[in-house]
Every structure is written in C-alpha cells, then in structure tokens.
Amino acid sequence: MSSQSKPARYHHGDLRAALLRQARALLEAEGPAALSMREIARRVGVAAPSAYHHFPGLDAIAVALAEEGFAELAQRLDTAPTNDKGQLAGTGLAYVRFALDNPGLYRMMFGEGFTASSQEGQSLKQLRQRAYERVLSGLRKRLPEEEVETAALFLWSLVHGLSLLMVDGRIERPDDSEAMIMSVLRLAGTGLPSSVNPPSANDPH
Amino acid sequence: MSSQSKPARYHHGDLRAALLRQARALLEAEGPAALSMREIARRVGVAAPSAYHHFPGLDAIAVALAEEGFAELAQRLDTAPTNDKGQLAGTGLAYVRFALDNPGLYRMMFGEGFTASSQEGQSLKQLRQRAYERVLSGLRKRLPEEEVETAALFLWSLVHGLSLLMVDGRIERPDDSEAMIMSVLRLAGTGLPSSVNPPSANDPH
DNA sequence: GAATATAACCTAACACTGTTAGAATTAAGC
DNA sequence: GCTTAATTCTAACAGTGTTAGGTTATATTC
Numbered sequence: 001m002s003s004q005s006k007p008a009r010y011h012h013g014d015l016r017a018a019l020l021r022q023a024r025a026l027l028e029a030e031g032p033a034a035l036s037m038r039e040i041a042r043r044v045g046v047a048a049p050s051a052y053h054h055f056p057g058l059d060a061i062a063v064a065l066a067e068e069g070f071a072e073l074a075q076r077l078d079t080a081p082t083n084d085k086g087q088l089a090g091t092g093l094a095y096v097r098f099a100l101d102n103p104g105l106y107r108m109m110f111g112e113g114f115t116a117s118s119q120e121g122q123s124l125k126q127l128r129q130r131a132y133e134r135v136l137s138g139l140r141k142r143l144p145e146e147e148v149e150t151a152a153l154f155l156w157s158l159v160h161g162l163s164l165l166m167v168d169g170r171i172e173r174p175d176d177s178e179a180m181i182m183s184v185l186r187l188a189g190t191g192l193p194s195s196v197n198p199p200s201a202n203d204p205h
Numbered sequence: 206m207s208s209q210s211k212p213a214r215y216h217h218g219d220l221r222a223a224l225l226r227q228a229r230a231l232l233e234a235e236g237p238a239a240l241s242m243r244e245i246a247r248r249v250g251v252a253a254p255s256a257y258h259h260f261p262g263l264d265a266i267a268v269a270l271a272e273e274g275f276a277e278l279a280q281r282l283d284t285a286p287t288n289d290k291g292q293l294a295g296t297g298l299a300y301v302r303f304a305l306d307n308p309g310l311y312r313m314m315f316g317e318g319f320t321a322s323s324q325e326g327q328s329l330k331q332l333r334q335r336a337y338e339r340v341l342s343g344l345r346k347r348l349p350e351e352e353v354e355t356a357a358l359f360l361w362s363l364v365h366g367l368s369l370l371m372v373d374g375r376i377e378r379p380d381d382s383e384a385m386i387m388s389v390l391r392l393a394g395t396g397l398p399s400s401v402n403p404p405s406a407n408d409p410h
Numbered sequence: 411g412a413a414t415a416t417a418a419c420c421t422a423a424c425a426c427t428g429t430t431a432g433a434a435t436t437a438a439g440c
Numbered sequence: 441g442c443t444t445a446a447t448t449c450t451a452a453c454a455g456t457g458t459t460a461g462g463t464t465a466t467a468t469t470c
Contacts, residue, residue: 220447
C-alpha cells in the first residue's frame, strides 16, 4: 500500500489524504452516485464518523475532489501545445482527453448535487469561472472584444458536450478516439459544409 | 386539483399518472438528486409502498419520465422550422429551448445514475439512439456519407454542451437567451474566425 | 519516566432513504 | 350478498449521512 509512505505518525498517519485517495478511486470505479461516506471509510479501513474530523461532510469530500480536478485540468490546458497552428485543436484535445481520463471526476466537477451547499458551492463556482477565464483570455488576444464571449461559449459548449457524450458512453467509442475528437474540433474552425447551412439569407448583421 | 379528471374509479383513480405528475414536479423543483420514492408518494398523498404496484422501483419512475422527455423532445424537433435557410438554427434552437424549459428532466434524460439498471437502461439507450438517428437522417440528405457522422457528433456536442451549461447555470444568463443561442449556432455554420484558427497548415486531407 | 492534555478514532444512535412481506381495505363480477 | 381480485396500508429490513459522547493512542509537560 502506498498509504504507508510515512511511518504512521498519528493513529492512521494521514487519514485525510487516504480518504481523498479512496474517494477518488471509488468515484472512478463506481461513478459519482456511488460516492458514500461509509463506503469511503470502509475502504480506508476506518469508521465512518472518523472522516468528520477531516471533512465537514460528504459534500466537502466531493468538492475537494473537484478542486483537485480543476487544478489538474488547468495544468493540462496550460501545458497543451500553444503553437499558432494548433492552439484551438491542441487545447480542445487536451480538454476532452482530461475528461476521458477522469470520467467520474469530470462529471463531479460539472455535475450538480452538492452545488447547492453554501460554502463549498462558491468555491467550485470560482474554480469553474477561472477555467472559463482561461479560455476567454486566450481568445481575447485574437478576436475583437464583442466576438470573444460568443466564441468562448461556442468552444466551451463543444468540448463540454463532446466530453460528456463520450464519458457517458452516449456514442460508441471508435478505435481511434483522438482522430474522432480532432475531426470534430476541425469543424469548429471551418464550420459545417454550406450544403447543411446555406451561408447568407438570414444574417441580420 | 386536476387529478380529479376521472371520478375515482379505483381507490385513487389513477395513481400511476399522479405519481408521474408529482415526480416530474419534484424533479423540476428540487433537481434529479431530490427525486425520492417516499417524497413522491408523500406529495400524492399515499404510502410509499403503494407506488410499487405501478412501478418496479424508483428507477422505473425516472425512466418513465425520461421517456416522456424524449417523446416531447422529438415532437419539438419535428415541428421546428425546416425551411432551407434555418434548418440547422431552427432545430438547434428548439433543442436548447427544450432543455431550458425542462432543466431537471433534461439532466435526467442524459444523466447517469439509473443507466446501469438492466431493463430500463436499454429502453433509454434506444430512445437516445433514435434521437440521434433523427439528427443523422437530417444530415444524410445534405452531406456525403463519410462526413455525416462527424457533422452529427459536432452538432450534438454543441447543443448538448450549450444546453447543460445553461441548465446548470454555469454561464450567467443574459437578458436575451435566444439571441445568445442563435449567435453560438451561427458559429457552427461559419466556423471560428480564421484569426483564432488559421485555416490550412495542418490539414492532412 | 510518569501524569496529563489533546488529537484521533470508535460505538451507539437518530432520522432518513429504497424496498419487501403480509395484512387490511375497497371495488368488481357473479 | 358473496367471492375475488386489485389496491392500499402498516411494519420491518438494510442501507445512508450525520451527531453525541466515550475510548485510545500520541504529544507534552513536569
């Protein structure tokens, strides 16, 4: 077990970290709905109430996991290739990849359920906002201000929707997921063929 | 109460319908996580186990609601304007509108939780597949076969993502939601400005 | 080194959930 | 009116999140 990294300074050693680790394992193994205080404690080998010395409740554990997730997502987006040609595709691919690598966590980060709780909900809201700002600032350099917001919403909707469809298994996973993702992202740049969406005719601008 | 439409032929009259009605009200009022057998029964004014004569379990109620939702969504998409100019925008707008009008239901239809259950899960999967086929067949008339799948995935990802972002309150709702939705959908036709995504340079096709 | 203080942990319990078993009530058919 | 069957009920089981209060092991102090 990797939980024995430190030679048990306290009763357990580092219960807080152990709870988070097992919670995340449970999350990915059984899905967000299966996250249970008692099951997490069971897996750690501890009585359920012990967890309350480290977290105010189950929601707090969920939020802590989501915070981990946002930090990891931010890092992935930051280290994604930013060269001129593939900025959009690189970042988009990194985003969807993160969701595919952490399906349960991704659902947690954007799902509801514990969003209502006062303190924790706010923290999450801020993290989501910061992730969104990251997208916005990338676009601000390249677009006039009035087009930034729509473009960001467009992009975020696309990668968020694609991530969830794939994570939830709504579409059959092809052999080469990456190629499929890239194909979709390419459409974000070119737009749909005009045979689907005749260009002018309804442009009031 | 509108539940007195028929003069109480049985003990209740039409418990099954009453359960579904209150379940849907609860779903929209408190969200999918708050759906509870006992609370639904409480609202109908009946003991919880009574519901088991009409549904095998809570999952079955959830699935029945989702089926209602898919039927309503299909109808909206069918009656959306199909004239040449606005096929894409009209259908897309109808899709997002449905989600905004039925936020709890939409989350239920595409969320997880009860998807694991054997029998019901299959039923839902088929309904989702049929909704997807609807999009595909619309595109098949206008695109070469090899482009259909990617275009459909692109469109579905976009409207699905946009719907969830708005339903979950991830973006601040502007005064005119419809205008915002239309702006995003328009980008699906034109693609992002080339300043964001320089066209050639990585096109292997 | 022994006594104390404190942080970590556990047992017991409360209120809630989904669900099942079996009894009681009500309507339908003869 | 009696029988039968459908519908609803009460009681109970196993599970959940959470709280209260006691127990144990560590850390500190004399």
